[in-house]
Amino acid sequence: MAGDRGSIRKHESGGGGRYGAPVNDDVEPLPQIEMLRSSYIPVFKCTMCARCCAGKVISLFDTDVRRLGEYAESCTEQMDEEEMALTGAERKMRMVDGKCAFLKEGRCTHYDLRPDTCRRHPFIVTRRHVLTASTCSGIDWAGRQLRGTELLRLSMRIAPKIDAYMEALAEERTGRRG
Numbered sequence: 001m002a003g004d005r006g007s008i009r010k011h012e013s014g015g016g017g018r019y020g021a022p023v024n025d026d027v028e029p030l031p032q033i034e035m036l037r038s039s040y041i042p043v044f045k046c047t048m049c050a051r052c053c054a055g056k057v058i059s060l061f062d063t064d065v066r067r068l069g070e071y072a073e074s075c076t077e078q079m080d081e082e083e084m085a086l087t088g089a090e091r092k093m094r095m096v097d098g099k100c101a102f103l104k105e106g107r108c109t110h111y112d113l114r115p116d117t118c119r120r121h122p123f124i125v126t127r128r129h130v131l132t133a134s135t136c137s138g139i140d141w142a143g144r145q146l147r148g149t150e151l152l153r154l155s156m157r158i159a160p161k162i163d164a165y166m167e168a169l170a171e172e173r174t175g176r177r178g
């Protein structure tokens with residue numbers, strides 16, 4: 001699988017991130033959040049494996065909850081404190097037997113109502129960072145794509161928390177080195 005940690009490899013210098021401050025040119029695994037950081041957005045084609053619809057925290061912000069309409073109560077649940085601190089969201093999609101409440105026979109039963117988290121998956125793109133889900137089977141690290149603006153918009157609500165997480169991680173690493 002192209003996105004597996006086992007296949008992480010070095011890339012030629014890209015001259016820094018396209019969405020703000022330069023980021024590391026290597027694809028780097030991040031602790032805790034099962035994502036990889038890179039200096040560009042890799043090419044992606046969904047293989048419909050539905051892996052991202054199981055055992056995941058699917059963050060819901062107010063626009064997502066509004067979009068869910070009649071399903072907003074029955075198909076969502078409260079985040080725990082750690083999830084809230086990491087995402088900034090208060091609610092998430094409800095998991096039934098470890099799978100999203102909307103997932104049936106490997107397909108999203110309400111695709112047009114899916115939250116922004118699913119619309120941007122497997123990416124989180126902030127002004128400073130490009131993160132890619134390490135478990136996604138549809139990533140081709142050999143190619144680069146230009147869908148950044150839309151991904152940036154779809155990541156907008158989670159971006160401050162992710163940037164804070166990345167800062168804390170960098171500080172922790174600096175502290176360890178110092």
Ligand code: SF4
Nearest residue numbers: 046047050052136138
């Ligand atoms: S994990 Fe990746 S390839 Fe699989 S369904 Fe989700 S987005 Fe598509």
Ligand code: SF4
Nearest residue numbers: 053100102103108118
């Ligand atoms: S809302 Fe649909 S796309 Fe999103 S996790 Fe649930 S089943 Fe998957």
